[in-house]
Amino acid sequence: GAVVSQHPSWVICKSGTSVKIECRSLDFQATTMFWYRQFPKQSLMLMATSNEGSKATYEQGVEKDKFLINHASLTLSTLTVTSAHPEDSSFYICSALLPGQGEKLFFGSGTQLSVL
Amino acid sequence: AQSVTQLDSHVSVSEGTPVLLRCNYSSSYSPSLFWYVQHPNKGLQLLLKYTSAATLVKGINGFEAEFKKSETSFHLTKPSAHMSDAAEYFCVVTPHSGNTPLVFGKGTRLSVIA
Numbered sequence: 001g002a003v004v005s006q007h008p009s010w011v012i013c014k015s016g017t018s019v020k021i022e023c024r025s026l027d028f029q030a031t032t033m034f035w036y037r038q039f040p041k042q043s044l045m046l047m048a049t050s051n052e053g054s055k056a057t058y059e060q061g062v063e064k065d066k067f068l069i070n071h072a073s074l075t076l077s078t079l080t081v082t083s084a085h086p087e088d089s090s091f092y093i094c095s096a097l098l099p100g101q102g103e104k105l106f107f108g109s110g111t112q113l114s115v116l
Numbered sequence: 117a118q119s120v121t122q123l124d125s126h127v128s129v130s131e132g133t134p135v136l137l138r139c140n141y142s143s144s145y146s147p148s149l150f151w152y153v154q155h156p157n158k159g160l161q162l163l164l165k166y167t168s169a170a171t172l173v174k175g176i177n178g179f180e181a182e183f184k185k186s187e188t189s190f191h192l193t194k195p196s197a198h199m200s201d202a203a204e205y206f207c208v209v210t211p212h213s214g215n216t217p218l219v220f221g222k223g224t225r226l227s228v229i230a
Contacts, residue, residue, distance in 0.1 A: 032157065034159040034160070036159070036160070038210075038218060043150055043152075043162045043165055044150075044152070044160055044162070044208075044218070046159040046160065049159060091218070093218065095159075095160070097157065104204060104223065104225075105154050105160070105204060105206075105223065107220050110218060
């Protein structure tokens, strides 16, 4: 089956630094990827839709200058949390759409970000 | 360790008939459980969630799910299917405490026949 690899799984960083999270579709090309975040005990919140070769579409209330999304190839989307602060600490997860009849969504394993 | 099993990869029902999408889980902790829906080319949308309050949870669009600890199940139901319910449905588990990552089921595609 299709596999989505997300890296890193865990990251701890100092306040003010930037962190890049990668999401790769390993055996299929994904023109569309989604980025979510989850606060403890809460449901997933869609942050943005990433389309290969074009600008990401951000959900209302998500700062596009804070959460930079780049989808430069059909197998890689990156989320960069710029100038991270403790309130950015969260679980981030990506998903990729397997194109074709009845597109199916596959998930990365997620990244736990802790900002000190 | 946690795991989620969605027992059916594809379910097909006639419009107006009941929907049952099955989900079983295993968790070392008291879990939170979620059902999400994904319409074509869209991100996930939360249908409902269980977080140790009432075991019968009502969600949007007429869906509900019942948490049964003895059966380790959290099946999603709806009394009467609409054409607009055709989508992919995901069952998700996370521990009730801490920041342990989510675990997703593989999804169930619901088809609704006119």
